[in-house]
Amino acid sequence: MSPDFLPPQFIPTEQIFNLRDVGGWNGADGAKVKSGIVFRSDNFGSATAADLDRVVNELGIRHVIDLRRHEELEATGRFPEIDSVTFHHLELLHIKWELIGVDYPSGSAESEIVRFLRHRYSGMLEAGYQSISDSLDVIARGEPVVFHCMAGKDRTGILAAVLLSILGVSDDDIAADYELSNVGIARWRAYRDATWGKPEIDGGLSTPAEAMRQTIAEMNDRFGSLENYAIAAGFNKADLLRERLLE
Known part of the structure; x- marks a missing residue:
């Protein structure tokens, strides 16, 4: 999708495909x-100089949170070392999906994709609790920050869900924010096809809103709320987060 026709949450960029503002949603008590202030993204491995200038100088990003595994950083590179930007590598631990032994539901009905993703996401939240807590601590500083993984949809989507829930955003709006990654995926695939050619099998899954709704429902059932989950994970600055990120 051309930058001229992106949904308003997206930041127009040349070769960052899923960079968008987490703000604008209705939060707690009418705020x-x-x-x-807070942005979510895919990785910056293909970013152009103009893209990085926009991130650092126009958006004013001061913190970059990278949720990826070490080998992913080595494969595509980390955010460049820039004096004004603090880099945080906070790997969101999880078992690699390809090792779980369940068929990847590419091309399956949406209900199968939702089920597959919900199971993976609840596992990520359980195994990756320290990354979630540490990332929220960085975000609670109230300084411009971007967090990302590879495609900016799964690990990034989970952190965004916990953050937005603490801020009082409704489950449906959190799911809508998550589903916007379909736009980023489409942009990446268009770039990939034009640059390297379209593969015979198109890997990767869509981001149906129902996958996030069911994940939130499961965590609410287990912990009472995503805020309670964050507290159990060690995060104790929810009031500060709301003070600094709600208006």
């Missing part, structure tokens, strides 16, 4: 989540 709104501030825009221009």
Whole structure:
């Protein structure tokens, strides 16, 4: 999708495909989540100089949270070392999906994709609790920050869900924010096809809103709320987060 026709949450970029503002959603007590403070993204391995200039100088990003595994950083590179930006490698631990022994439901009905993703996401939240807590601590500083994984949809989507839930955003709006990654996926695939050619089998899954709704429902059933989950994970700055990120 051309940058001229992106949904308003997206930041127009050349070769970052899923960079968008987490703000703008309705939050607790009639407040709104501030825009221009917290961003979510895919990785920056293909970013152009103009893209990085936009991130650092236009958005004013001061913290980059990378949720990926070490080998993923080595394969595509980390965010460049820039004096004004603090880099945080906070790997969100999880068992690699390809090792679980369950068929990858590419091309399956949406209900099968939702079931597959819900199971993986609840596992990520359980195994990756320390990354979630540490990432929220960085975000609670109230300084412009971007967090990302590879495609900016799964690990990034989980952290965004916990953050937005603490800020009082409704489950449906959190799921809508998550589903926007379908736009980023489409942009990446268009770039890939034009650059390297379209593969015979198109790997990767879509981001149906129902997958996030069911994940939230499962965590609410287990912990009472995503905020309670974050507290159990060691995060104790929910009030500060709301103070700094709601308006």
